[in-house]
Amino acid sequence: xxxxxxxxxxxxxxxxxxxxxxxxxxxxxxxxxxxxxxxxxxxxxxxxxxxxxxxxxxxxxxxxxxxxxxxxxxxxxxxxxxxxxxxxxxxxxxxxxxxxxxxxxxxxxxxxxxxxxxxxxxxxxxxxxxxxxxxxxxxxxxxxxxxxxxxxxxxxxxxxxxxxxxxxxxxxxxxxxxxxxxxxxxxxxxxxxxxxxxxxxxxxxxxxxxxxxxxxxxxxxxxxxxxxxxxxxxxxxxxxxxxxxxxxxxxxxxxxxxxxxxxxxxxxxxxxxxxxxxxxxxxxxxxxxxxxxxxxxxxxxxxxxxxxxxxxxxxxxxxxxxxxxxxxxxxxxxxxxxxxxxxxxxxxxxxxxxxxxxxxxxxxxxxxxxxxxxxxxxxxxxxxxxxxxxxxxxxxxxxxxxxxxxxxxxxxxxxxxxxxxxxxxxxxxxxxxxxxxxxxxxxxxxxxxxxxxx
Ligand SMILES: [Zn+2]
Numbered sequence: 002x003x004x005x006x007x008x009x010x011x012x013x014x015x016x017x018x019x020x021x022x023x024x025x026x027x028x029x030x031x032x033x034x035x036x037x038x039x040x041x042x043x044x045x046x047x048x049x050x051x052x053x054x055x056x057x058x059x060x061x062x063x064x065x066x067x068x069x070x071x072x073x074x075x076x077x078x079x080x081x082x083x084x085x086x087x088x089x090x091x092x093x094x095x096x097x098x099x100x101x102x103x104x105x106x107x108x109x110x111x112x113x114x115x116x117x118x119x120x121x122x123x124x125x126x127x128x129x130x131x132x133x134x135x136x137x138x139x140x141x142x143x144x145x146x147x148x149x150x151x152x153x154x155x156x157x158x159x160x161x162x163x164x165x166x167x168x169x170x171x172x173x174x175x176x177x178x179x180x181x182x183x184x185x186x187x188x189x190x191x192x193x194x195x196x197x198x199x200x201x202x203x204x205x206x207x208x209x210x211x212x213x214x215x216x217x218x219x220x221x222x223x224x225x226x227x228x229x230x231x232x233x234x235x236x237x238x239x240x241x242x243x244x245x246x247x248x249x250x251x252x253x254x255x256x257x258x259x260x261x262x263x264x265x266x267x268x269x270x271x272x273x274x275x276x277x278x279x280x281x282x283x284x285x286x287x288x289x290x291x292x293x294x295x296x297x298x299x300x301x302x303x304x305x306x307x308x309x310x311x312x313x314x315x316x317x318x319x320x321x322x323x324x325x326x327x328x329x330x331x332x333x334x335x336x337x338x339x340x341x342x343x344x345x346x347x348x349x350x351x352x353x354x355x356x357x358x359x360x361x362x363x364x365x366x367x368x369x370x371x372x373x374x375x376x377x378x379x380x381x382x383x384x385x386x387x388x389x390x391x392x393x394x395x396x397x398x399x400x401x402x403x404x405x406x407x408x409x410x411x412x413x414x415x416x417x418x419x420x421x422x423x424x425x426x427x428x429x430x431x432x433x434x435x436x437x438x439x440x441x442x443x444x445x446x447x448x449x450x451x452x453x454x455x
Contacts, residue, residue: 012063013443014039014398017051018071019420022079022391023373031420032392037077038063039398043443048392074406076420078372079391080140080399080441081342082379085241085281085302085331087145088156089114089123091130094335098310102247103219105311105336107179114147114172115183123152127159130340132449134165136433137341140399140441141166143241143279143302143331143383145214148172148185150193154200161206164446166399168239168383170214171197175225184220191228198236208442210239217243218254218267230272239277239384244268245290246282247313265290274299277384281331282307283321284314291324300327300382303374305348306337317356318349318374319364329379330371346375346428368425402438403427410434 020032034051038061049057058065071077090110097109117123134142142160144167146153153171160167173194177184185193194213201211213233215221221229233240245251245264254264261267265286268274276298283301286294294301303316313336321328330345331337337345346368353366366374380390389399405423406414412430427435439447 011041012038012046012061012067013041013043015063015068016071016077017054017068019076020048020078020392021076021420021424023369023377024391025377028367028369028373029421029424033420036068037392037398039440039443043397045392045394045396045398048394071402072404073417074414074423075402075404075437076423077392077400077402078424079376080389080401080439081138081375082141082329082383082385082390083134083139083332083342083345084143084279084300084329084379084382085145085304086130086134086142086334086340088127088130089117089147090335091133091340092126094340095338097335098338100311101249102311102313102336103249111177111180111183115180117147117149117152120152120155123149123155124159127152127156130334131159131163131165133340135163135439135446136436137343138401138433138436138439139165139342140401140439141380141383141385141389143168143212145170145172145216145241148174148183148190148193150197150200153197157201157204157206157209157211161204161209163449164208164441164444166208166385166389166441168210168212168241169201170212170241172214172216173225173229174216174220175222176220187222187225187228190225191232194229194232198232198238212239212241214240215242215273217250218257218264219250223258223271226268226271226273233275233277234272237277239279240273240275241279242268242273242281244280244283245285246308247311248285251285263287263290265293269293269297279329279382281333282313282316284308284316288320288324291321291326294326295324298327300329302329302331302333302382303349304331304333304337304345305352306339306344307331307333309348309352310338311336315352315356317363318353318366319356327378327382328374329382330375341432342375343428343431346371349374368428372424372428397442398440399442400440401436402440403431403435404437405431405435407435407437
């Protein structure tokens with residue numbers, strides 16, 4: 002088509018139908034018969050009403066015949082953000098849920114993670130976890146890898162190859178009394194972290210970035226924590242770790258660092274609490290500790306399946322939100338047995354209802370609120386909300402095309418239902434059969450396309 006030199010971007014996709022997402026003001030905003038255009042850079046170029054088709058097509062230089070119309074059973078929602086997942090542990094997901102955290106790490110986790118020195122094994126598992134999470138609608142994942150730098154770089158490559166937005170962390174740990182060969186010296190841990198960051202950034206993957214990753218206080222000496230805080234600050238990087246997951250862990254952390262008043266204070270003293278920090282769990286944080294999260298801009302990842310499966314604790318999300326601490330959801334594979342964020346949505350709601358059973362005046366999270374935590378909330382927790390999390394002009398188009406009535410799917414439709422009910426049904430009953438397409442930064446990543454021979 003002739004281009005008369007107008008500064009209008011060419012559209013990569015234009016869709017017409019129902020769009021549902023969250024905003025800062027509303028946990029659920031429903032846009033019916035909307036038109037959304039995605040430009041050649043994968044960004045949302047416009048969102049308008051169906052009735053404005055002619056004007057929009059002129060303004061943005063597309064033909065009305067290029068518009069893809071959704072069916073009455075379909076809608077678009079933002080891609081989901083998994084704020085905490087251990088990629089290597091996917092190899093034993095769905096098993097080994099019979100021990101509390103510290104014994105679980107010693108018995109199952111460390112022996113398995115130590116195998117990721119083997120790059121063939123790493124490639125197999127990392128390909129599986131990236132494909133599985135994408136298929137289940139995780140457009141952004143914040144991954145822990147293992148202590149092995151080359152295997153961690155491989156995870157970054159695989160996420161990039163399949164088009165997933167990801168933060169990838171090479172795990173740092175210079176203490177491990179149970180599996181002696183699965184730890185680093187303090188010096189190696191910092192040197193390899195620097196090498197990991199340098200090499201991953203050198204690849205210039207558009208959607209994959211490194212995240213500084215001390216495993217947690219119990220696996221790291223003070224000098225290592227201090228060095229990692231400095232590395233993150235000097236390179237303006239994300240940070241991820243665990244905090245206050247299990248009562249025994251909290252007690253040991255405080256014994257290890259008696260000069261710190263609280264668990265949160267330990268990370269704070271080592272400059273590991275910043276506005277680019279996400280800490281998993283936080284079940285036992287006091288109000289003072291939550292205030293410190295708020296002050297520093299650090300966020301929490303709520304991983305309800307893991308908290309229940311390892312009998313770790315119960316996070317009161319309502320209380321976290323009252324403290325205005327940023328919060329997203331995480332699967333925490335394999336402490337959490339499901340890699341699907343839809344499971345995290347359901348367990349988050351179950352956990353909130355459990356608190357209501359115990360304390361009737363507790364205000365249960367609504368499904369709309371949990372939907373926001375899985376999408377916009379997650380992007381805020383990872384400080385990626387300028388790029389992703391909802392449908393706003395200028396953000397990347399990270400989206401799921403959902404068909405609630407997908408053939409052979411898990412949902413039976415017996416009467417016409419409005420979009421809000423369709424979303425509720427999908428969140429509670431849906432699975433990957435309902436997620437017919439997945440987009441990350443405008444690129445269709447599901448269904449998978451076979452790599453073309455070059
Ligand atoms: Zn974890």
